[in-house]
Amino acid sequence: MKIDAHIRDLFPIYQQQPHLVYLDSAATSLKPQPVLAKMQEYYEQYGVNIHRGVYHLSYLATEEYEKARRTVAKFINASEEEIVFTKNATAGLNMVALTYGETNLQRGDKVIVSELEHHSSLLPWMKLCERKQAQLVYVPLNNDGQITVENFLSVFDNQVKVVALTYVSNVMGYITPLPEIIRFAHAKQAVVVVDAAQAVPHLAVDVKALDADFLAFSAHKMLGPTGIGVLYGKAKLLKKLAPLAYGGDMNESVSHHMVEVKPIPYRFEAGTPAIAEALGLAKACEVITDIAYDRIREHDRALHAYALSQLNKISGLTVYNPKADIGIITFNINGVHPHDAATFFDQKQIALRAGHHCAQLVSKWLHCEGTLRASFYLYNTKKDVDLFVETVKQTVAFFENILGKQHE
C-alpha cells in the first residue's frame, strides 16, 4: 500500500474533521478503518468470552484472540508464548518491575535509566529501588540530549542488574543505540527492559535481533485501539515469573489452599482480557505491514526534513531537537509559555502537544517549563506541514507584537 493522497481515506476521523491537522501522533495515532471494522466484527459476529465456553462462538472468539497473539508475535519476531497482552506499555513496564525486579533486585544493586525516559519507564524502577534500597543510576546525556554507548558504559558496572531504557524518546525523537548497549549489558548479565512505545510506530522491531529481555509497547500509538498493549519477555525469563494478578482464566486448578497457574503467557492474563482490542491490535500490525515500515520511514523523513527547513527560516523560535531521528519536533516560541502558544494552534485546528509530555526530566534537562511538540505519522501531508509552519509564523508575530521582540 502506497502512502499517497488516498492514505487519508483509511482514517474515518478525517471525514468528521476535514480540517484537522493532527500533529500529536506521539501521544496517540489516528485509527484506520480496518482496525475499527475488525473490532466491530468481533462484537457483532462472535462477541463472547474466550478460553471458557465449550460452544462454537466461544471457540471462534478464542481462535481469533490467539490468532491475534500469533500476528503480534510474528510482527516483532517473537514466539507466541512470549507475547503477554497488557493494558498498555505502562502496565507492561510496571509488570516487569513488580515481578522480575521484585524477585531479582537486591539492596545495593543498580538499575540504569535515563532522563529521556517517559514516566512509565522511570517511575516503576524509581519506586522499586526505593523499596529495595537499590540505586537508580542515570545515563548522562550528551550535549544534544542523546543516550550514547560511551555514556552508557561510563555508568555501567557489575552492580547493574537492570537496564531500563527507551528505544525512541517521546520528546527528542532520538533512537537509542540499543543493540550495542544490550550486548554490553548481557556481557555482565544485566537484564534489559525496553520501552518501545514510540519505536513500534516507526521502526521494524525484531526482538530476536535486538536481543531485548523485555520489551513493552501500546497498540494505540501504532494505529491500534486504546486499552491494549504488549509485553514481550524472553520465554526463559517469563517462565520464572509469578503472576502479578490472580483471578479467572490464569489458573489450571484450584483447591482450598493451592492454586496451580497456567503456563506462560496465560498466567499473566487474569480475567477477561480486552478481546476486541487484541483483534484490533493484530489488524493494526497487518495494516503497518501492508504499508511497510520502509515507506513509513521515508514519508516521515521527508515531512520532518521539510518542516525543519521551513521552521529554520523563522526567527524567534527554538527547536530543541534538530537532530531527531524520527518525526518529532520539540520547540518553543521564545518568551511564550507553551500553553499560550498551543491555544493559537488549537484555533486553527492544529493538534499538537504542549507541556512536559510525561517526561519531566527532559524538560528539566532542557531548562524549560515545557515545550510544544509536533509529531508526524503516515497520514500527515505536506499541506499539514505548511499550515503548521504558517501558524508558527503567525503566533511568533502576534506575541512579538504585544510582548516585544524576545531574545533567545
Next chain:
Amino acid sequence: MNDLENLYRQVIMDHYKNPRNKGLKGFPHVHIKNPSCGDDITVEAEIINKQVKQVRHQGSGCSICCSSASVLSELMLNKSVDEARALVSKYYAMIKGEALDHPEALEEAIVYQGVAKFPARIKCATIAWKAFEQILNGETDE
C-alpha cells in the same frame, strides 16, 4: 481581531508584563500546581476581621494563569470574605460561559470571559482563584 487575540491583547499587555502584588510576604497561603501544564502558583492573603487586606502571589505558568492572579490580587482588595467568595463564584460562572447579573462587579477580571470559548484553558484561568478560595475557607497550607 478574533476572540483569542482580543483576550490576549488585553490580558498580556498589562498584567502579564507588569504583575501587581507579586512576591510573597508570609501571610497564610495556598500553593497549587497543575502537573499537566506546569502552572505553579502560590497565593497568600492577609485577612483581618473578615476583610481582605492584601493578596499576594508568586509562581510560574502561562500568561492566563499568571495575569489572572495579578487581576485577582487587585480585585479582592478591601472586600469582605463573603463578598470575595461571591466574586469568586461569579468569576467561575463567567468562565463557564454562564449569564451573569452585574458582571461589572468583576471589574478587570471581566476580560477572562473570553476563556469560556477555550475550555482547555479554564484550568489556567482559575488556578489562582482556587487557591484564593481555599484561603477564604481557611484551608491554608501548613
